[in-house]
Amino acid sequence: MxxxxxxxxxxxxxxxxxxxxxxxxxxxxxxxxxxxxxxxxxxxxxxxxxxxxxxxxxxxxxxxxxxxxxxxxxxxxxEATEFRDLWDASWTSNGLASGTLTASAPSWLGPTNPEWPEGRKVRxxxxxxxxxxxxxxxxxxxxxxxxxxxxxxxxxxxxxxxxxxxxxxxxxxxxxxxxxxxxxxxxxxxxxxxxxxxxxxxxxxxxxxxxxxxxxxxxxxxxxxxxxxxxxxxxxxxxxxxxxxxxxxxxxxxxxxxxxxxxxxxxxxxxxxxxxxxxxxxxxxxxxxxxxxxxxxxxxxxxxxxxxxxxxxxxxxxxxxxxxAATSGDDNLTGTTGADSINGLAGNDIIEGLAGADFLDGGPDTDTLSYQNSGAAVTVNLQLDTASGGDAAGDIISNFENVEGSAFDDDIRGTTGVNTLNGNDGADTIRGDSGDDTINGGAGNDQLYGERDNDTINGGAGNDRIHGGNLDDTINGDAGADTLIGDAGSDTIHGG
Structure with a gap:
């Protein structure tokens, strides 16, 4: 090499x-x-x-x-391209590389690139x-x-x-x-x-x-x-x-x-x-x-x-x-305990960076950010693209729709789109935000909030407190002494 x-x-x-x-x-x-x-x-x-x-x-x-x-x-x-500092809009009739050259154009500026009209050949x-x-x-x-x-x-x-x-x-x-x-x-x-x-x-x-x-x-x-x-x-x-x-x-x-x-x-x-x-x-x-x-x-x-x-x-x-390695299909990608950079590309991917300050990008389609193996609680806000605590410390995240929490007391928030948010073990606090979300508290005494739109919320084991939100929600308390509040909308509630 x-x-x-x-x-x-x-x-x-x-x-x-x-x-x-x-x-x-x-x-x-x-x-x-x-x-x-x-x-x-x-x-x-x-x-x-x-x-x-x-x-x-x-x-x-x-x-x-x-x-x-x-x-x-x-x-x-x-080649000179119109989005670089060296470009001068006065050189062409429309200010772009595709325009007609004006008297202000330098003599070195040549024809437009037919394969890429944002640029012009140069002498x-x-x-x-x-x-x-x-x-x-x-x-x-x-x-x-x-x-x-x-x-x-x-x-x-x-x-x-x-x-x-x-x-x-x-x-x-x-x-x-x-x-x-x-x-x-x-x-x-x-x-x-x-x-x-x-x-x-x-x-x-x-x-x-x-x-x-x-x-x-x-x-x-x-x-x-x-x-x-x-x-x-x-x-x-x-x-x-x-x-x-x-x-x-x-x-x-x-x-x-x-x-x-x-x-x-x-x-x-x-x-x-x-x-x-x-x-x-x-x-x-x-x-x-x-x-x-x-x-x-x-x-x-x-x-x-x-x-x-x-x-x-x-x-x-x-x-x-x-x-x-990531492909354009559905991948399951896991990092190392160091600082990783993982891009899921296309497909419905599951990405877990593990420890270290990772750069994690789900890419297009519907992707899951996982902290299942974190040794401490994590805080994840998909709407703001922020993550902290446990394995999430130092991570830069983007383009995720779903979250798998840790076995500890996580704080998870979704986006204005459709999310699946799983708290797993621990006393988790999960908020769906907008979108028809699926929220699973898992084991532990969880606080689960569907907030807006038509959500499906499953409390799991433990004494959970569940709020449906403002539309037609389905709430399942499952095991434990749960507090189930439908809030606005025509809700379906099962105590478990």
């Missing part, structure tokens, strides 16, 4: 992860709980400088629960564009991530060299652009850009390196006639990242397994053959596709990461995570 030299020592990388977004913004605490050896991420919670992560947050991410993590910041060097060799990425004043995108403490930069849209040589419409060509079909010239310009930005970063951090994403044919484009540029490029590049090598196709996720032999060959010859590791990401989340991808990538000498979705909204498990 590759070993990367960083400012704090060597780091062996057996696996990696890749996340740029999250429903409520990229979460530095969640990333710090990830155990991946190398993490590619955005430099901020929302892609803007206003919400960039602090040096302390990046330091915490690098000091991961699984040991030292290589922290890598995403940068697009071949990456233009000095004004390059100043947006790095400059002597230290105000470029790269300068910011170096100052934050990132170990490396993940360079997207390196393949723009091919676009400007081959794909750009003739009507969009300007004086000074690479000639039509001149891949060598376009590749040389991209290599020079990457070498220069890496050299600039190394003035601050001598260990800094870059990981280009795609553009794996760039050395072939030199036609074997430019050994100096090739050597400079390989010195700047610590690894290469590639997408869709094993599951290419038009679907966002889960394209059929069909390895691209030509791309694999050039990666093995031009990069692995020169001591440059290959990080391969495919967008798959079904067990069979993940297994096929990981196994074949390993056989080819690559380090795989199966991204659950193309938007990179969630962090997938480490390579080879095995049967406990």
């Amino acid at each position: 590759p070993v990367f030299a960083t400012s704090t020592g060597n780091v062996t990388v057996n696996n990696w992860g890749y996340q740029l977004h999250a429903p409520n913004g990229l979460n530095a605490t969640a990333l710090a709980n990830e155990t991946h050896d190398l993490i590619v991420m955005d430099f901020s919670s929302d892609g803007t400088g206003a919400n960039s992560f602090s040096s302390a947050q990046i330091s915490a991410i690098k000091d991961g629960p699984g040991g030292r993590t290589v922290a890598v910041a995403y940068i697009s060097i071949g 990456y060799w233009d000095s004004d564009w390059q100043d947006k990425i790095f400059n002597d004043a230290g105000t470029g995108w790269l300068d910011k991530i170096v100052a934050q403490g990132f170990d490396a930069a993940y360079l997207d849209i390196v393949g723009a060299y091919y676009y400007w040589a081959v794909d750009v419409p003739a009507s969009e060509r300007q004086t000074g652009d690479p000639a039509a079909g001149d891949e060598k010239d376009a590749a040389q310009r991209m290599i020079d850009f990457i070498v220069d930005l890496t050299a600039h970063a190394r003035q601050t951090n001598p260990y800094f390196f870059v990981i280009p994403q795609n553009g794996e044919f760039i050395l072939d484009a030199l036609e074997g006639t430019d050994p100096v540029r090739k050597a400079a490029y390989l010195d700047a590049v610590g690894a290469i990242g590639v997408e869709d090598i094993y599951n290419p196709g038009n679907l966002d996720e889960n394209n059929p397994f069909s390895p691209d032999a030509e791309r694999i060959s050039v990666l093995q010859n031009d990069f692995l053959g020169n001591g440059i590791p290959v990080f391969s990401v495919d967008y798959v989340n079904t067990s069979s596709l993940v297994t096929s991808f990981e196994n074949q990538a390993a056989a080819d000498g690559f380090i795989a990461y199966a991204a659950p979705d193309r938007d990179l909204n969630v962090m997938g498990p480490e390579i080879g995570a095995g049967p406990g």
